[in-house]
Amino acid sequence: MEPLLTIQTPETVLFWFLAPLSVLAALGMLLVKKAVHSALLLAWVMVSLAIFYIAQGAVFLGIVQVVVYTGAVMMLFLFILMLVGVDSSDSLTETITGLRPIAITAAVGFGGLMVSLLGRATLGREPVGLEAANAAGNVQGIAALLFSKYVWPFEVISALLITAAVGAMVLAHHQRTTPRPTQREQSTNRFRTGSLAGAAGLPGPGVFARHNAVDVPALLPDGTPAPSSISATLKARGDVIDSAQFQLDNVDTTVVEEK
Amino acid sequence: MSLDNYLYLSAILFTIGAVGVVVRRNAIVVFMCIELMLNAANLSLVTFARINGTLDGQVIAFFTMVVAACEVVVGLAIIVTIYRSRRSASIDDASLLKR
Known part of the structure; x- marks a missing residue:
């Protein structure tokens, strides 16, 4: 008896090309440190799944997958990542001792169980294929x-x-409990609290560093970089360039008194 | 190649997503791993639709996508709300019920 469904060679090639790549991307999602990289790897997995859907005769779902997931959902993820920024929770350090070995053991057990069950399971009939349903x-x-x-x-x-x-609208709505401080009150507070160092505003990046990019700290009069001139997000991401390399090394700093 | 390979891939992706939910600390990455698990389930639904020769599996996968979209919208709104009050997106920091 002829099988109802024969899988063509191109689909086999496609599967063995894309499946390892998508598994690698999913693993990379767990291993990379930055959340943005995880989002990009997840987008790759979702595009590969869309290709699998189309290869399996689910054309509508494949297009919906691209539009909804890689379009809307991933955009929402990236938007929230930009809103929330980068913080210490991006690090891969283990906070609960022994969590990682337990998780990996459980995962190997669960995955092994699923794969071996799928290997043993039988539907008792040949796969039908979607040619008739998609006619x-x-x-x-x-x-x-x-x-x-x-x-x-x-x-x-x-x-x-x-x-x-x-x-989502209710959760995102933010109601003020105190009146918004006016510009005058903000100015007064800057002079009243703490030191006067920030009273005139924080220093801008790149000042005196012979480089005016936002990731180069400003140099203080004594030549040391000013940490307050750099955005905290850039600092947390480790994207700050050392401004010492933009200093002039052969500057004669001795002051000659004019006669 | 047998159609079972798609099911194996789906099981592997689901497992990876489950590990990510447990291991990662950034709430947004945890959410992405939940999305990965939902997508893996969708792949198996589409494969079962093809095995059975009916489109019911694809319709259910479509419903799953809608539920996933709802989940992302509400979940990310919760993350933003927590971030606004605690200045952290770490799932370890939201432990007020424990103390």
Whole structure:
């Protein structure tokens, strides 16, 4: 008997090319330090999954995957990353002792269980393939199911989506409990609190360093870099350039008194 | 190649996502790992749709995507709210119930 579904060679090649890459990207997501790099690796995994969907006859889902995930969701992730910035939670140090070995052991156990179960499981029939189901077009087929058999879940899901949108708006809404300080009050506070060092505002980056980029600290009159001239985010990311390399080394600093 | 390979890939990606949720401390990265787990589940749904020759699995994968979008919107709003009050996106810092 001829099998109902034969998998063509291009699909096999595609799978063995993309599957290891997506597993590597997913592993890299765990191992890289910066959250932005994790986001980019996740975007790669999602694009590979979209290609797998299209290869498996789920054309509509593949396009939706690209639009919704790599378009909207990843953009939202990157937006929040920019909003929240970089902090110490990016580091890979273990805070609960023994968590990592336990997690890896559990993962190897769980993954091994899943893979061995899949290897043993049998559906008792040959894979059918989607040629018959997609005969009138994939989008038309999904639409026919969505508006007949699954119309009630579809309505419930739309209610969920609206609830989530309202919930996000409620969570993001910020109500002031104290009146906003005026410019005059801010100016007064700068002179009243602490030292007078920041009273005239923080120094700008790059000043006296022969380089005016934002990641080069300003030089103080005695030649030391001023840490307050650099954004705390750049400092946390480790993206600060040492301003000593932009100093003139053969400057004659001796003051000659004019006669 | 058998269609089971897609299921194996899905299981592996799901496991990696689960480890990430446990191991990583940055709340945003934890969220990305949850997204990875949802995507892995979607891949198996699409593969099962192809094995069974019906489009039901694809419809359910579509529903999963909508639920994932809702989850991301609310979850990121919660992260921003926590960050606004505590100045930290670490999941270890949100431990007020413990103390």
